[in-house]
Amino acid sequence: MSEIITRRAFLSNMWVWGAGLMGAAGAWTSWDLLQPIDTGGFGGQIRGAPVDAVPTDAEVLTIPGARAYLTTINGEITALYWKCTHLGCRVPWCDTSGQFECPCHGSVFNRAGDYRAGPAPRGLDRFPIEIQDGIVLIDTSTIIEGPPPGGEVIDEPPKGPPCVEEA
Ligand code: FES
Numbered sequence: 001m002s003e004i005i006t007r008r009a010f011l012s013n014m015w016v017w018g019a020g021l022m023g024a025a026g027a028w029t030s031w032d033l034l035q036p037i038d039t040g041g042f043g044g045q046i047r048g049a050p051v052d053a054v055p056t057d058a059e060v061l062t063i064p065g066a067r068a069y070l071t072t073i074n075g076e077i078t079a080l081y082w083k084c085t086h087l088g089c090r091v092p093w094c095d096t097s098g099q100f101e102c103p104c105h106g107s108v109f110n111r112a113g114d115y116r117a118g119p120a121p122r123g124l125d126r127f128p129i130e131i132q133d134g135i136v137l138i139d140t141s142t143i144i145e146g147p148p149p150g151g152e153v154i155d156e157p158p159k160g161p162p163c164v165e166e167a
Pocket of ligand 1: 085088
């Protein structure tokens with residue numbers, strides 16, 4: 001015995017199904033939005049660059065999202081925090097001298113981030129890195145304090161004129 005569905009009953013059922021679907025979609029969207037996500041922002045793990053892109057010569061690669069520089073020191077990729085250890089200014093890389101030179105009060109750091117001159121109390125701080133599938137990941141949630149003055153690990157004297165003139 002077959003049941004005959006009237007047009008009114010059919011439409012009424014469709015409204016119920018439609019409302020149910022709308023509710024489910026809204027619930028899914030809300031649940032999805034409330035999930036913790038890895039934003040990849042500063043303070044977390046940042047995709048730095050492919051390993052091949054990290055300079056192996058006397059250069060650095062800027063990773064703005066991590067506020068860091070990647071370079072290779074004695075065969076090891078190193079991530080240096082660009083924040084000056086004196087009063088926190090951003091320390092840019094100077095192409096002509098091959099050093100980091102702070103524009104605020106003149107602290108200078110070599111390519112390994114080691115202290116060379118100025119009022120900074122230590123070398124540039126570092127971030128731990130991890131390599132996954134050929135990509136350097138920079139962990140900006142952990143800051144490793146830079147080394148005290150007097151322990152340069154590379155011997156790279158300035159290769160040319162500074163970007164920041166001494167006061
Ligand atoms: Fe860099 Fe003062 S903030 S030397």
